[in-house]
Amino acid sequence: MTGGLAPVKRTAEEVYTALYKKVIERNEAYYRKFPEDVERVRKIAQYLDEKTPVLLPGGGEFTVERLLGIGLCMGMNGGLDLIHSTILKLAMDIDQFDFITRAAGSAFEGLVPFDTNPIYAVLHESIYTNGPGLASNWAAHRVGKTLSESEPGLSWLSSVPQALNSPSPNQQPLYFSGEMVYPAHFDCYPELKDMKETAELLAKYDDWPRLYDLDQLARNEVPVYAASYVEDMYVAADFARETAKAVRGTKVFETNVMYHGALRAKTEEVLGQLFKLRDDTLD
Structure with a gap:
């Protein structure tokens, strides 16, 4: 086994509570390495919120949630640099053209594979539902919203407008998410839109067989x-x-x-x- 060991004794809520701590650490490392991106990320998010809907070349909607979802790359070798180069391209497009070019949009789309691997998104939280009586119920989103009460960088999980209009916006970074799937993803990824109802049913389903003996x-x-x-x-x-x-x-x-x-x-x-x-x- 080359990618760790599954949390066989833990619930989805316990897993995401632990993982968000590491996601926050990676965000802190990112903004230490690229402090100028605090303003850039906020500027891009503000643009997306004001210009909505902003469409990507593949037909999906470019939302704040989707922007910050590229944090999925942060845990890989070279992930921080990859995100930084993406943020640079997007910020330059907005500064120079007041729109996002096809080149930058296409590069952005390739960072999170939900359109090409939709089952990954639909079933991801189900891997933590170890037995009957346990429903994932969008655990990553629920845990993130709770943490956002004490972690301002995650405040966008509760309210995007509130996060973008917080005091001293240039000093408070917006944190990227990690390997988390949110309900909003089923509105902005074309291949996930038709699966939204199915995803809701799976999130509420609580009659799973036991995964681990x-x-x-x-x-x-x-x-x-x-x-x-x-x-x-x-x-x-x-x-x-x-x-x-x-x-x-x-x-x-x-x-x-x-x-x-x-x-x-x-x-x-x-x-x-x-x-x-x-x-x-x-x-």
Whole structure:
């Protein structure tokens, strides 16, 4: 396993509460690296809010929620730089032309794959509904709105106009979201619009079968070798450790110098460490 370990003992609410903390950390790192983007991101968001509807080349609507959704890239190697270059292009278009060019719009569209991978969006929260009686009920959005009461950078989850008109707007950055799917995404992505009703039904559905048999996992006889990343924005490291203890026979390579996409970015190093786990013997 090369992307952490699933939180087999946790609810969707617990997962997103943990993940938002890492998302906030990545936002803080982003704005430390690119402090001038505090104003740029706000300017783009203000433009989108005032000019609505702004259409993208693929036919989707360019909303504030969709803009800040490119934070999905923040947890990957080079993600901060990728977002920064995108923000630069969008801000330059608005400054020079007062509209977003096809080139910038097309590049932006490619950052979040909901149009090309709609099932990813529709079923994403369902991976945390471990058994009957549990409905995801847009957990990421609910948890984010609660956190926004104490975290101004997330205030747009409660009210976009309020977030854009907050005091000292140039000093308060708008935070990007992470691997979170919100109801608003089903209004601005063309391929998701026809699935909106289905997504609502799935969000309310609470008769899921149990995904994990903890008793069986505790008796597991299949060797498990996993890479887990302390700075992972998509899989909470604390919950990954919890899972490693719950699954018998699990060996973990844990590091704080790689990100979630390390298998692509540092293939040889990740696989080398996993093969070492296989070859080593614990007392």
